[in-house]
Amino acid sequence: MALDPATVRRIATLARIRVEDAEVDKLQGELNVIFGWIEQLNEVDVTGVAPLTGASHMAMKMREDVVNDGGYPERILFNAPDRAGEFFAVPKVVE
Amino acid sequence: MGYALEGRTGTWEVVVGLEVHAQVVSKAKLFSGAATAFGAEPNTQVSYVDAAFPGMLPVINKVCVEQAVKTGLGLNAQINNVSRFDRKNYFYADLPAGYQISQFEHPIVGKGEIEIELSDGSTKAIGVTRLHLEQDAGKSLHDQHPTKTYIDLNRAGVALMEIVSEPDIRSPEEAGAYVRKLRSILRYLGTCDGNMEEGSLRADVNVSVRKAGEEYRTRCEIKNVNSVRFVMQAVEVEALRQIDVWESGEEVRQETRLFDPNRGVTRPMRSKEDAHDYRYFPDPDLLPLVLEQGWVDALKAGLPELPDAKKARFIGDYGLSAYDASVLVAEQATAWFFEVVAKGRDAKQAANWVTGDFFAAMNRLGRTIEDPPVSAEALGRLLDLMADKTINGKIAKEVFEAMVETGKDPAAIVDEKGLRQVTDTGAIDAAVDKILAANQDKVAEYKSGKDKLFGFFVGQTMKAMAGKGNPALVNEILKRRLG
Amino acid sequence: MTQVLTDLTIAEAQAGLRDKRFSAEELALAHLHAIETLNPRLNAYLSVGHAQAVEQARAADRALAEGDTRPLLGIPLAIKDLFCTLGVRTTAGSKMLMPFIPPYESTVTANLLRDGAVFLGKANMDEFAMGSSNMTSHFGPVENPWKRRRDxxxxxxxxxxxxxxxxAxxxxxxxxxxxxxTGGSIRQPASFCGLVGVKPTYGRCSRWGVIAFASSLDHPGPFARTVRDTAILLNSMAGHDPxxxxxxxxxxxxFEKACERSVKGLRIGVPREYRSDGMPGEIEALWQQGIAWLKAAGAEIVDVSLPHTKYGLGTYYIVAPAEASSNLARYDGVRFGRRENGEDLRDLYERTRAEGFGPEVRRRIMIGTYVLSAGYYDAFYLRAQKVRALILRDFDEAFQRVDALLTPTAPSxxxxxxxxxxxxxxxxxxxVFTVPANLAGVPAASVPAGLDSNGLPLGLQVITRSFDEETMFAxxxxxxxxxxxxxxxTLRAGA
Known part of the structure; x- marks a missing residue:
């Protein structure tokens, strides 16, 4: 299951990480080594095994429907690289 | 054959499935304690969780879960006692975490059904595939600045129920009826306010076309359609577009589109490039959602009577027509109003008054059933005045208008204006005497067999009595005197 | 005062402060002075909160004077820069978060402050906790204070x-x-630096306010120089967080009391699969020594099998990157952290993330994105979750027979x-030896047990049942x- 350069680019696009053309080869090599190594999992017989999603064995607790958070726009916006008044600002998006 | 579209190459059928996003009625968001109220100042109803700050974690709101279960029960659907939350991964300016917490593989509600009513009086069952809980995104404002988009996260993290229908819908009318019926059920349950203008209810419309007997062809998804009328229009224009594509020898591409109501067209949506690969996986910040059967049963026991059941009861118990019953049950508040008016009275007469003069006044004045121009109790007392013959039907309309105008009680208006019905036979006799004396030619005609003139005498007598004569007595006396 | 304050254990410092042999301010200043001297070389701290530490220490002194008995009053600690600290820059070792100042305090650090602790500063770390050497930190590597005897x-x-x-x-x-x-990030550095490091049970310490790497594997926990000190710290850090x-x-x-428990009669499992072919003789010898010590202390040694051990790493390198690829999607240059401008929003995202993340983080995000992507989910992610279930089952079965497992902490x-x-x-x-406990969520500690031929510390790992940290401490x-x-x-304050 070797990754080709097109797949490396597709993955980078999905992950929104800019990859320069010169980097593709190196990344492809590294990822293929790692995936080659991970392939050892194919040896394991997992027939009938239910997947484990987490290390906790509890049922989920629920919060009450109470408004006890929010109301601090300045603290929400304080770290923003760009803002316009009480809004976050990004380059114009075309839908 | 129902709805069909004629193309150059023959007749096409439209296949529609709807994904309705219904904002859950709750005080706080699905996974945070921030408020959900509509119309707040930007970013004031945002917690660090909603803005996906580093290290923040979701904790589920119990009422949102309750609302989803109630809705599932209201759609006669399977409630899944164990469900799970997954992350749907994609980048978008108003999606702070870079993923939406949703339910992909194991939704909280499974298969159900909605019965829709069509204009020809027929009904049709539309399958519901599933209902799941998910987070809403924030809001992007594209028109505030020439080169920037502004982001308000107030809506980010508000609970939505996504209700997915089977592709059972075959016409714009059915699509509209489905949305209206679903909206009605949600409002009855109190799980969504159904306010499409504020975006509490939005539909993604999946449309494809095919020729009779074919398998499904490629579908397109029209995102975020926000009124019943636009849903119906979007189905039609998208179907016509697809027919045109197929008939010009091309293929319809599976894609996400937007409906532009001003131009009446759909166009591809640029921002959905990752739609093919959302990389769903179980959200490791949350545990499985386990519902106790007893808890579900208790919610079921507490459900209100829903539109279908209410309609059947109105037809059965009150003898209403299917049409009147449908009109009265569409909104729970209307049904309540009607039942207050009808209680202990002539139900058909109550229905006629509510759907007739009352609705007319409400619409004319721009009022709502929650803020009615006349209270149900007062309207009931007006009906009582007719029943005990204090006033007749014609005077009742006059009294009703006075009630709308002044807000006074009907009995007070009747007294004030001296509208009490005349049941004194002496007074009626006197009026009849005058009319007969003044119209001797007509009396002669009547006696020579022109029966139709009877109505003329009734009308003249009532007019002479300023409408207050008891119609039955007037009739009786005239019959006797002319007979 | 001949006594070197910085050499004290937490337990000793508690007693000294209580008995007024020195003040919390003196204790804090001794550490701040040591940091000033050694940190330029070690690079253990990314930021030092001198003024805040002194202020906290003075508050502790006032409280002590009033007879306050909170357990950590005046105890100076370092905080990994993955824990969000109110008003104090928190970077996760990344260029991405260089400008980030959290407006909140993580639950674990809030618990420590509640108990009177003094925070000296924020500790360096591998970027977003991805690494086993601290070499992926954007702020440069950390030097181990230990030196090879002949080099x-x-x-x-x-x-x-x-x-x-x-x-630190x-x-x-x-x-x-x-x-x-997440995969050994407390126990392996504890072993490398001659410390005790504890990874408690999953769910024991809240993750709220801890910058996420892999949510189902991330475990906050303490470091200290003695087992008892880690127990004292964990007692403060732990607890249910709604x-x-x-x-x-x-x-x-x-937990502190559990350190005094006898191990007599405990059954200690020795998992045969940890005995890999390439294991250095010194590590094997130390392991045997550990077995002998526990036997001498009255424990019963039992040979056990954890058959899926060798698949732990492969499983980990699917699950952790998968979760990370999603957890790190929020670093997009919009609400906080670094932004690189671009032609449009998408270009901004791609440049911000290429510039803001270092190579190891980018690599793991790519791995995680791939294993979750359409067509590969079943082959990678789903299979890994199933193997994870088998690894948990291995532990469950072993813990039916034994009370604790003893293994080396690291292969070198x-x-x-x-x-x-x-x-x-x-x-x-x-x-390789630490990852299985993360996958299973069971508690594990690394204890310094000896030196290799270069005079470098080596740790042994104790693993117990979920929520049985008491046996682990014992x-x-x-x-x-x-x-x-x-x-x-070699490099230490007062040396």
Whole structure:
């Protein structure tokens, strides 16, 4: 299951990480080594095994429907690289 | 054959499935304690969780879960006692975490059904595939600045129920009826306010076309359609577009589109490039959602009577027509109003008054059933005045208008204006005497067999009595005197 | 005063403060002074909160004077820079978060402050906790205070990802520290730096306010120089947090007291699969020594099997990157952190993330994105979750027969800066013994047990059942007593 350069680019696009053309080869090599190594999992017989999603064995607790958070726009916006008044600002998006 | 579209190459059928996003009625968001109220100042109803700050974690709101279960029960659907939350991964300016917490593989509600009513009086069952809980995104404002988009996260993290229908819908009318019926059920349950203008209810419309007997062809998804009328229009224009594509020898591409109501067209949506690969996986910040059967049963026991059941009861118990019953049950508040008016009275007469003069006044004045121009109790007392013959039907309309105008009680208006019905036979006799004396030619005609003139005498007598004569007595006396 | 304050254990400092032998301010200043001297070389701290630490220490002195008995009053600690601290820059070792100032305090650090702790500063770490050497930090590597006996010039790594925390505690620049352990990030640096490091049960310490790497594997936990000190710290850090859905609503026992428990009659399992072919003889010998110590202390040694051990790393390198690829999607240059401008929003995202993340983080995001992507989910992610279930089953079955497991912590002692950097897999193999406990969520501790032939510390790992940290502390304390580990790092305050 070797990754080709097109797949490396597709993955980078999905992950929104800019990859320069010169980097593709190196990344492809590294990822293929790692995936080659991970392939050892194919040896394991997992027939009938239910997947484990987490290390906790509890049922989920629920919060009450109470408004006890929010109301601090300045603290929400304080770290923003760009803002316009009480809004976050990004380059114009075309839908 | 129902709805069909004629193309150059023959007749096409439209296949529609709807994904309705219904904002859950709750005080706080699905996974945070921030408020959900509509119309707040930007970013004031945002917690660090909603803005996906580093290290923040979701904790589920119990009422949102309750609302989803109630809705599932209201759609006669399977409630899944164990469900799970997954992350749907994609980048978008108003999606702070870079993923939406949703339910992909194991939704909280499974298969159900909605019965829709069509204009020809027929009904049709539309399958519901599933209902799941998910987070809403924030809001992007594209028109505030020439080169920037502004982001308000107030809506980010508000609970939505996504209700997915089977592709059972075959016409714009059915699509509209489905949305209206679903909206009605949600409002009855109190799980969504159904306010499409504020975006509490939005539909993604999946449309494809095919020729009779074919398998499904490629579908397109029209995102975020926000009124019943636009849903119906979007189905039609998208179907016509697809027919045109197929008939010009091309293929319809599976894609996400937007409906532009001003131009009446759909166009591809640029921002959905990752739609093919959302990389769903179980959200490791949350545990499985386990519902106790007893808890579900208790919610079921507490459900209100829903539109279908209410309609059947109105037809059965009150003898209403299917049409009147449908009109009265569409909104729970209307049904309540009607039942207050009808209680202990002539139900058909109550229905006629509510759907007739009352609705007319409400619409004319721009009022709502929650803020009615006349209270149900007062309207009931007006009906009582007719029943005990204090006033007749014609005077009742006059009294009703006075009630709308002044807000006074009907009995007070009747007294004030001296509208009490005349049941004194002496007074009626006197009026009849005058009319007969003044119209001797007509009396002669009547006696020579022109029966139709009877109505003329009734009308003249009532007019002479300023409408207050008891119609039955007037009739009786005239019959006797002319007979 | 001849006594070197920075050499005290937390337990000793508690007594000294109570008896007014020194003040919390003196204790804090001694550490701040040591940091000033040694940190420019070690790079263990990314930021030092001198003024805040002194202020907290003075408050502790006032409280002590009033008879306040909160357990950590005046105890100076280092905080891994993955824990969000109110108003104090928190970077996760990344360029991405260089400008980030959290407007909130993580639950774990808030618990420590509640109990009176003094925070000296934020500790260096591998970027977003991805690494086993601290070499992926954007802010430069950390130097291990330990030196090879015959090669004092070689700069060794402290391990990772909590390398700054470990180096700080080893060099006496803090009495204890917080760390996080996703695949060994507390235990492996503890082993490399001659410290005790504890990864408690999953759900024992809240993850709220801890910058996420892999949510189902991330465990906050303590470092200190003695088992008892880690128990004292964990007692403060632990507890149910309604803000974390995965936090366990389980009572927190007295861990400190558990350190005094006898191991007599306990059944200690020795998993045969940890005996890999390439294991250095010194590590094998130390392991045998540990077995002998526990036997001498009255424990019963049982040979056990954890058949899926060898698949732990492969599973980990699917699950952790998958979760990370999603957890790190929020670093998009919109609401906080770094932004690189671009032609449009998408270009902004791609440039921000290419510039803001270092190569290891980018690599893991790519791995995670791939294993979750359409067509590969079943082959990678789903299969890994199934193998994870088998690994948990291995532990469940072993713990039906034994009370604790004893293994080496890491396959080697600290290595030199620059080693293993060329080959990611060689680096990943560092975690081979520690990863299974993260996958299963069971508690595990590393205890310094001896030195290799270079004079570098080596740790032994004690693993117990979920929520049975008490047995873990009892066994760890028994090993500590038997080992009598007294070697000191070359670079340390007061040396």
């Amino acid at each position: 004092e010039s070689a700069v060794l790594v402290p391990g990772g990802s909590s390398g700054g925390s470990a180096a 505690v080893a060099a006496r620049l803090a009495m204890g520290a917080t760390g996080t352990d 803000k974390d859905s995965t936090s366990a609503d389980v009572a927190v026992p007295d 002692a600290a290595f030199a800066l620059g080693e293993k950097m060329d080959d990611p897999i060689k680096m990943y193999l560092n975690d 066994v760890s304390a028994a090993l500590e007593r038997a080992a009598g580990f007294s070697a000191l790092p």
